[in-house]
Amino acid sequence: MSSNLQRMKEILAEVTDLQRAALLLEWDQETYMPPGGVKGKSEQQSTLHRLAHERFTSDEVGRLLDSLESDVAGLPFDSYEASLVRVARRDYEQQVKIPSQLVSEIAGAGATAHPFWVRARIDDNFGLFAPYLEKNVELNRRLAGSFAPDLQVKYGMQVVTKLGFDLERGRQDISPHPFESSFGPGDTRITTRVDPDFFNMCFFGLVHESGHAMYQQGISEELDRTPLWDGATPGVHESQSRMWENLVARGRPFWKHFFPSLRSTFPDQLRNTDEEEFYRAVNKSHPSLIRVEADEVTYNLHILLRFELENEMLEGKLKVKDLPEAWRARFRSYLGIDVPDDRDGALQDIHWSSVSFGIFPGYTLGNLIGAQLMERARTDIPNLDGQIETGDFAPLLGWLRKNLHQHGRKFTPNELLERATGKPLTAEPWITYVRQKFGALYGLETAPRRR
Numbered sequence: 001m002s003s004n005l006q007r008m009k010e011i012l013a014e015v016t017d018l019q020r021a022a023l024l025l026e027w028d029q030e031t032y033m034p035p036g037g038v039k040g041k042s043e044q045q046s047t048l049h050r051l052a053h054e055r056f057t058s059d060e061v062g063r064l065l066d067s068l069e070s071d072v073a074g075l076p077f078d079s080y081e082a083s084l085v086r087v088a089r090r091d092y093e094q095q096v097k098i099p100s101q102l103v104s105e106i107a108g109a110g111a112t113a114h115p116f117w118v119r120a121r122i123d124d125n126f127g128l129f130a131p132y133l134e135k136n137v138e139l140n141r142r143l144a145g146s147f148a149p150d151l152q153v154k155y156g157m158q159v160v161t162k163l164g165f166d167l168e169r170g171r172q173d174i175s176p177h178p179f180e181s182s183f184g185p186g187d188t189r190i191t192t193r194v195d196p197d198f199f200n201m202c203f204f205g206l207v208h209e210s211g212h213a214m215y216q217q218g219i220s221e222e223l224d225r226t227p228l229w230d231g232a233t234p235g236v237h238e239s240q241s242r243m244w245e246n247l248v249a250r251g252r253p254f255w256k257h258f259f260p261s262l263r264s265t266f267p268d269q270l271r272n273t274d275e276e277e278f279y280r281a282v283n284k285s286h287p288s289l290i291r292v293e294a295d296e297v298t299y300n301l302h303i304l305l306r307f308e309l310e311n312e313m314l315e316g317k318l319k320v321k322d323l324p325e326a327w328r329a330r331f332r333s334y335l336g337i338d339v340p341d342d343r344d345g346a347l348q349d350i351h352w353s354s355v356s357f358g359i360f361p362g363y364t365l366g367n368l369i370g371a372q373l374m375e376r377a378r379t380d381i382p383n384l385d386g387q388i389e390t391g392d393f394a395p396l397l398g399w400l401r402k403n404l405h406q407h408g409r410k411f412t413p414n415e416l417l418e419r420a421t422g423k424p425l426t427a428e429p430w431i432t433y434v435r436q437k438f439g440a441l442y443g444l445e446t447a448p449r450r451r
């Protein structure tokens, strides 16, 4: 037997011993333990389960599994060694996603709740058990709902490098507010933020910022160190980030390609979700308070509201002191919901604090420009969706490089659009896109309108 296998078996034996000791405590609790023993038993269960979990999910076990997998590669599938390594790997991958602290809390909570459930049944009194059930539901939600932050970043980075973000000339880091900065053709950086309970934030944030970064990375090097080396305008820049984020990464062909690998990265979290459900979940459209989290359909209403209000302030028609109330009234009228406080109302964006006015329309212009470019790219690249389905993003990125990225600031948005699509900016491609996509998603239109 190899020394690696020997070592692995020693660790697995220790883990089994700890688990069996915990099982014996459980047996004790269900048979002879006096009621006064609950607190101590709960602490002992926490400790044993935590130790077993820490032992099993250690870096050493990870390393041993890596080397054992190649050791047993040639052995028959049903051999003892190959089976041991295979099953231990499966358990390891599952356990390593759960923090030891949570394992410990769950073990303790189980031991604490059990006698109250017994008592509640005897007395037929649900109220006795309810607070413990509440706690257990919360713990289980943390167990099932949570996407490990490092895995989210790792998976997201695999995806954006596949889209075309070149890490030889870029990097990614974590920050509270995601952004992109470029220090020249060889160094474009992005940041992202991660929420363990909300997958969309990190993933679509990474795709969004990578859209900005790929634009910068595509500017012709001969424009470097001149005022021409940059994105054309904030609106054109936003067309690139929002196009990759929404028109590509929130599309069906994209998830046809990526969903299987996403599900094998998060098997427990996505156990009961299929590709279609996932596609629908990331395209849920509903009025909401926060602009940066708004869906594609309602997003532009958030912009319209800000643009109107800032114009009215600049023209002196709206006094600053009346802004919060004006915000509430307009929000109710455009999005149909009441704004509960100013934090999620007139105070939610950073822009006005840094004397940045007239910036917001860039986001809507970005949506429109992105849709117009995409419409033309579909004409120029036969079977674009088919390519995306197979994970081939090079033709789309190549098209954007040629028609947009390389030019830097040489042209105005309309000059760029005329050259790339044959016409100046028009809202029609975006309207058609949203009608078709969300019409189909929500069963609002069976067929796209044609004139």
Ligand code: ZN
Binding pocket: 208, 212, 238, 241
């Ligand atoms: Zn952006």
